[in-house]
Amino acid sequence: xxxxxxxxxxxxxxxxxxxxxxxxxxxxxxxxxxxxxxxxxxxxxxxxxxxxxxxxxxxxxxxxxxxxxxxxxxxxxxxxxxxxxxxxxxxxxxxxxxxxxxxxxxxxxxxxxxxxxxxxxxxxxxxxxxxxxxxxxxxxxxxxxxxxxxxxxxxxxxxxxxxxxxxxxxxxxxxxxxxxxxxxxxxxxxxxxxxxxxxxxxxxxxxxxxxxxxxxxxxxxxxxxxxxxxxxxxxxxxxxxxxxxxxxxxxxxxxxxxxxxxxxxxxxxxxxxxxxxxxxxxxxxxxxxxxxxxxxxxxxxxxxxxxxxxxxxxxxxxxxxxx
Amino acid sequence: xxxxxxxxxxxxxxxxxxxxxxxxxxxxxxxxxxxxxxxxxxxxxxxxxxxxxxxxxxxxxxxxxxxxxxxxxxxxxxxxxxxxxxxxxxxxxxxxxxxxxxxxxxxxxxxxxxxxxxxxxxxxxxxxxxxxxxxxxxxxxxxxxxxxxxxxxxxxxxxxxxxxxxxxxxxxxxxxxxxxxxxxxxxxxxxxxxxxxxxxxxxxxxxxxxxxxxxxxxxxxxxxxxxxxxxxxxxxxxxxxxxxxxxxxxxxxxxxxxxxxxxxxxxxxxxxxxxxxxxxxxxxxxxxxxxxxxxxxxxxxxxxxxxxxxxxxxxxxxxxxxxxxxxxxxxxxxxxxxxxxxxxx
Numbered sequence: 001x002x003x004x005x006x007x008x009x010x011x012x013x014x015x016x017x018x019x020x021x022x023x024x025x026x027x028x029x030x031x032x033x034x035x036x037x038x039x040x041x042x043x044x045x046x047x048x049x050x051x052x053x054x055x056x057x058x059x060x061x062x063x064x065x066x067x068x069x070x071x072x073x074x075x076x077x078x079x080x081x082x083x084x085x086x087x088x089x090x091x092x093x094x095x096x097x098x099x100x101x102x103x104x105x106x107x108x109x110x111x112x113x114x115x116x117x118x119x120x121x122x123x124x125x126x127x128x129x130x131x132x133x134x135x136x137x138x139x140x141x142x143x144x145x146x147x148x149x150x151x152x153x154x155x156x157x158x159x160x161x162x163x164x165x166x167x168x169x170x171x172x173x174x175x176x177x178x179x180x181x182x183x184x185x186x187x188x189x190x191x192x193x194x195x196x197x198x199x200x201x202x203x204x205x206x207x208x209x210x211x212x213x214x215x216x217x218x219x220x221x222x223x224x225x226x227x228x229x230x231x232x233x234x235x236x237x238x239x240x241x242x243x244x245x246x247x248x249x250x251x252x253x254x255x256x257x258x259x260x261x262x263x264x265x266x267x268x269x270x271x272x273x274x275x276x277x278x279x280x281x282x283x284x285x286x287x288x289x290x291x292x293x294x295x296x297x298x299x300x301x302x303x304x305x306x307x308x309x310x311x312x313x314x315x316x317x318x319x320x321x322x323x
Numbered sequence: 324x325x326x327x328x329x330x331x332x333x334x335x336x337x338x339x340x341x342x343x344x345x346x347x348x349x350x351x352x353x354x355x356x357x358x359x360x361x362x363x364x365x366x367x368x369x370x371x372x373x374x375x376x377x378x379x380x381x382x383x384x385x386x387x388x389x390x391x392x393x394x395x396x397x398x399x400x401x402x403x404x405x406x407x408x409x410x411x412x413x414x415x416x417x418x419x420x421x422x423x424x425x426x427x428x429x430x431x432x433x434x435x436x437x438x439x440x441x442x443x444x445x446x447x448x449x450x451x452x453x454x455x456x457x458x459x460x461x462x463x464x465x466x467x468x469x470x471x472x473x474x475x476x477x478x479x480x481x482x483x484x485x486x487x488x489x490x491x492x493x494x495x496x497x498x499x500x501x502x503x504x505x506x507x508x509x510x511x512x513x514x515x516x517x518x519x520x521x522x523x524x525x526x527x528x529x530x531x532x533x534x535x536x537x538x539x540x541x542x543x544x545x546x547x548x549x550x551x552x553x554x555x556x557x558x559x560x561x562x563x564x565x566x567x568x569x570x571x572x573x574x575x576x577x578x579x580x581x582x583x584x585x586x587x588x589x590x591x592x593x594x595x596x597x598x599x600x601x602x603x604x605x606x607x608x609x610x611x612x613x614x615x616x617x618x619x620x621x622x623x624x625x626x627x628x629x630x631x632x633x634x635x636x637x638x639x640x641x642x643x644x645x646x647x648x649x650x651x652x653x654x655x656x657x658x659x660x661x662x663x664x665x666x667x668x
Binding site for chain 1: 378379488518519520521522523524526527545546547548549551552572575585586587588589590591592593594595596597598599601602604606609610
């Protein structure tokens with residue numbers, strides 16, 4: 001099967017006055033049709049940067065430094081912006097941005113704001129656009145009257161549904177979802193997750209699902225990509241990460257241990273002391289070594305490569321190197 | 324009989340909605356009161372962590388504000404440490420606030436960015452006119468920082484808030500409340516803005532401090548997943564009412580109210596094998612407006628188990644089950660039987 005999205009040795013740095021922040025540092029992976037890849041990690045590990053980079057719109061002062069992003073076999077990095085706007089962004093890949101539901105303009109109706117997206121990316125008559133919006137509102141479980149409402153009249157869950165509908169208008173194949181449920185209550189979160197699963201089937205979508213919540217990721221993602229300090233440290237199937245054997249990388253292991261569990265009695269909650277490193281001058285050796293409880297001599301000297309430790313399961317940790 | 328530190332009796336808080344000038348002249352139409360807190364009663368025991376759980380719009384934050392005395396109740400009574408604190412004059416209020424302190428949600432917004440940590444911690448001493456020499460104050464600040472494990476304290480005192488991580492800031496926020504030797508802390512979503520890896524760190528620290536100093540916490544959250552670890556007892560609120568209250572373990576292992584059941588089932592667990600499953604949630608739609616509370620049992624509009632009685636009969640009061648587990652569902656046992664029959668296939 002051919003991949004829908006192929007990222008090859010991608011590097012994207014933020015060029016600040018203090019130096020280059022290596023937010024995306026040599027990342028490669030493939031997204032298959034109908035698959036959901038979950039991107040997890042703490043804040044500041046490059047999850048959102050990777051999302052916007054794939055959409056070919058790194059946030060300034062971010063710039064591509066190296067690598068390729070193939071969408072349906074076509075490298076999109078060298079394409080002119082006009083071309084991306086016309087054929088790639090929203091047509092092939094769309095994104096539900098973090099906190100998007102709180103970025104709706106309070107002075108325009110929901111319908112007006114959804115219409116803006118259509119005007120920007122597609123040529124269609126007002127009547128066609130109108131009926132398209134109504135159709136998609138139906139798919140996300142909102143009544144057509146919502147078009148005439150203002151954001152403050154809607155609950156968080158309803159706003160998020162409207163934002164999701166907007167991301168699907170132009171029939172993208174890939175949708176990047178950046179923390180789509182973080183500001184919502186648990187029940188609304190579960191409802192939105194159910195909706196996403198339904199839409200994924202209905203429209204044959206592939207998702208990149210970004211969240212810091214490992215428990216949530218377990219419910220949605222076929223494969224999990226764990227990021228730390230701009231790099232992939234572990235990549236495996238849902239079963240490989242959450243199954244009985246447990247994850248391979250100490251970072252994933254500790255993130256999972258820090259995830260609160262409702263049905264297990266815990267005497268002590270675990271946490272990871274410290275914070276992710278400064279990416280202008282990342283630590284020598286493994287970037288996680290200063291916070292790792294399993295680090296030994298080699299970890300502080302040499303950076304571990306991402307290697308396959310069993311079929312379909314990759315980790316970047318010296319513990320998994322033999323010899 | 325357990326030692327009660329705070330007793331809330333039939334507390335209500337109704338807000339009047341805004342009316343336009345024209346409306347107020349014509350006087351037409353009935354004003355619909357927003358019943359944010361609608362007759363709740365509970366006791367918090369000395370030295371326990373009491374969790375108040377519910378969705379946005381359930382009235383949990385309003386309850387926290389009432390306990391902090393940031394707003395006045397419409398009716399009802401609050402007894403703190405044996406004293407009626409429902410209405411307090413300015414002097415008494417200041418004294419009360421010294422004993423009951425608050426930890427806010429956002430550690431980034433709750434600190435003056437131009438204050439060094441030392442100043443952040445000294446401010447409550449100034450506000451409450453604590454008589455102490457400079458050396459004594461410094462000692463108090465050092466002690467508070469050591470209690471939240473920010474050591475060496477002297478080093479942190481000279482830093483600015485922007486130099487600290489979210490977790491460290493929430494530690495400073497906790498130290499700031501501890502400096503006045505309070506009896507009780509109200510924490511409204513203290514970890515919801517913090518990264519998962521640090522969330523556990525803050526809860527752990529808060530629990531250690533609570534044990535060491537024998538404090539009482541009122542912990543307000545929408546996230547049940549931390550409740551089992553963190554709280555001793557839980558009250559579940561829905562649309563201004565308490566629908567279930569009891570020991571944390573009992574509530575989570577044996578929830579009796581369908582709303583609590585829905586809250587629990589919605590929590591994701593980090594386990595494999597759930598990707599292709601659409602979770603069947605035992606609840607419909609979203610929470611109604613507190614200006615328009617459904618008649619009968621206020622949960623019936625979202626409850627998959629509601630019968631005609633639930634829609635028409637007066638709302639059930641809290642009923643006792645076992646030792647100290649109360650619920651407000653008239654069909655609790657029937658629902659339990661239905662659910663276990665369904666689970667058995």
